[in-house]
Amino acid sequence: MKALELSFKGSDTRIKHLRLKYVNAELTPAEVESLMKQIATAKLFAKDGVTLYAEPHAANIVETTKTALVSAKPAVPAV
Template identity: 40%
Template sequence: MKKLQLTFKTAEGHKKDLVFNYVREDLDAPTVKKAMDEIIASKLFEKNSVQLYTEVVAAKYVERVETGILEKDLAI
């Protein structure tokens, strides 16, 4: 499963990620940018009076791949 990771700058200039687990995998850059701009405009996300999402930095799909090396059977 791919996740969508949106990276923003906070009002203090730090990077902050917003990750969605269940997303369409065919989103294009203009669609994602528009959604990120709407998140910024909503001003819904704040911590200690600091806006968490104030500037678009990046967006990417992230996929985790696991490769097993060793697994102990725990059945009794």
């Protein structure tokens, strides 16, 4: 699965992350940067007086893979 991980500096200068799943993996850096600026300008996310996504910091496409270590056993019907 691919996800877009956006990192922002909050108004408290700490780094906050926003991960969006099922995104178009072919977004251009300019499109993502524009989106991040819009999120920061909107100031939609705040907690205890701290704006969580105040300033864009970084963006990454994150790919996750699943590797089975133990396979599930079929259920045995009760007699």
